[in-house]
Amino acid sequence: MSFFTLLRSRRFWFRCQICLYLTLSLLSGALLPIQASMNAQLARSLTSAPMAANVSYLVGFLALAGLLLTHRFEHPDWSALSKAPHWSLTGGVFGAWYIASSAYFISALGATLTLGFVVFGQAIAGIVADHFGWLGLPRHRLTPYRRIAIGMFIVALFFLIQ
């Protein structure tokens, strides 16, 4: 296939787009341990993990509200808010549950084992929701490749908690 045919094929551009989103996803994940370390310092200083999480949420909210007020980004369609499925508004509740319970389990189980269980829960929820197309997500069936990926994931967890 010549270079120009490649550039014209939809498949090629689809792959490019996926790689772009994958890179974005990888970059955003790298922010999380930095945030976790900052929060840990905040929790040490305030001697309260839930309070540190709460301050972190407040700072995040203020930053986002500030960005919205600049009107430099896409204008949100606030009138559609009443039409949003109710469960889609509860993302923050799940996040808060994660923060509060992980603070509890880290003190009981240690950071690595807690991280291992959390990551496993994430993978299972992701695969189940993708398979059935729940939560308004596009459907991605549990293929043999995905089964092997789960297996490798479990092995990786085993090595992580070594």
Next chain:
Amino acid sequence: MDLLFAIVGAGSAGSFLAIGSAANARLKQTLQSAIAAAAINFLVGFSILAILIASGLFKSPNFQQFATVPWWAFLGGFLGATFVSLSTLTIPKLGLTTATLAVVCSQMIMSLVIDQFGWLGVPAHPLNFSRVFAIALLIVAVTLTQLDRKHPH
């Protein structure tokens, strides 16, 4: 502690995290703004935590200590906000599994780097082989979930 309780408790925290980000991605579709969806997410999370703290369920925080906190420790919320906004963009395109695994992967790599150099007040831990191997496996697993991807119709 009962191991089953721990697995259910910590495992549910992880699955709730994935469900929460999917819920947020759905909210972004309705509002057509990643930043507005993330703002609502943070406002709800803040309110829930404020109620939990006010209910006295946790030991009360030491408010006098606010002045002694290093300034950079307050910046975590900015990174969280960036992460949540970006995840509302990537989840609908990649699917929840791939997006989650990719995040987990780079999370591990970055925490390895922070541990290695002891940045941000974290005690330094040198690299160890089994963590590097685990990360390599995770990267292969992420690639595998993408190999069988259907092409657009």
